[in-house]
Amino acid sequence: MLAEWFGRWEVVLMLAVVLILFGAKKLSELGKGLSQGLDELLKATRDVADEVANKDRRESGVVYEAITPDSRTAEFTFRTRFENDSSVILFIAQGFGVGRISFAPGAFGSLVGLLWFVALLAMGNVLLFLTGSIAGVGLSVWLCGKAEKILRQRDPSSVVLDEIVALPFCFAGWVAMLFFKNGHLPAPEYFFSRETWLLTLGVFVAFRFFDVLKPWPVRQSQSLPGGWGVTMDDLLAAAYVNVAVLLFYGGDMLFAH
Numbered sequence: 001m002l003a004e005w006f007g008r009w010e011v012v013l014m015l016a017v018v019l020i021l022f023g024a025k026k027l028s029e030l031g032k033g034l035s036q037g038l039d040e041l042l043k044a045t046r047d048v049a050d051e052v053a054n055k056d057r058r059e060s061g062v063v064y065e066a067i068t069p070d071s072r073t074a075e076f077t078f079r080t081r082f083e084n085d086s087s088v089i090l091f092i093a094q095g096f097g098v099g100r101i102s103f104a105p106g107a108f109g110s111l112v113g114l115l116w117f118v119a120l121l122a123m124g125n126v127l128l129f130l131t132g133s134i135a136g137v138g139l140s141v142w143l144c145g146k147a148e149k150i151l152r153q154r155d156p157s158s159v160v161l162d163e164i165v166a167l168p169f170c171f172a173g174w175v176a177m178l179f180f181k182n183g184h185l186p187a188p189e190y191f192f193s194r195e196t197w198l199l200t201l202g203v204f205v206a207f208r209f210f211d212v213l214k215p216w217p218v219r220q221s222q223s224l225p226g227g228w229g230v231t232m233d234d235l236l237a238a239a240y241v242n243v244a245v246l247l248f249y250g251g252d253m254l255f256a257h
Helices: 008-053 081-093 105-122 126-151 161-170 172-182 188-192 197-213 226-255
Strands: 063-067 073-077
Touching: 081 126, 105 126, 105 161, 105 188, 105 197, 126 161, 126 226, 161 172, 161 197, 161 226, 172 226, 188 197, 197 226
Parallel strands: none
Antiparallel strands: 063 073
């Protein structure tokens, strides 16, 4: 199978080709993008922490009057609940700040999705795995739709929660094969073992490929209203991934230990 075609030196060669194609300049831009993204992530985390710390001081958003020591009237305006909620909504919809990375936010959101996939597997229960996956989709539809309204943009590039929740569905066929073969969910480390890490990488790359290329009906699904249009295209891209990886790697997935 294809996984047998790639050894250690082949991987090194591919990395060398990437370096030649993109060059040091692009890699430098990537480093700057990562640095800016980390700064944005830390800032977003601090903003949310401040929101939580100041929760007791928030009011409904009306203007309050108070008498100052010199008997003058002073006005104090508190931020509205909507504004406070908006920062939390954006923090989650933007992948906990990852979506603010200027360089390829969708790819970094997909990496967070890989962590979400690992977390679901770590529960060790197929019902919880399915429930968590489906609940993630519902959360994405809701929050991504709200994020569109807050940012006043159609499917903003910084909103990556859709990539995060779609990533586990990219492994659905593989997980299903292993479940019916062994009678239980595979452990998270299975997908990163020496025998399977390349297959896992193939799934990840395939998802990014179909998410960017958007073959029919992936692109067309973006016309759906609100958060459905943001989320559904990633789920359809995940469906393409399952077809592709099962065609190319099906035997390896079934017999890998």
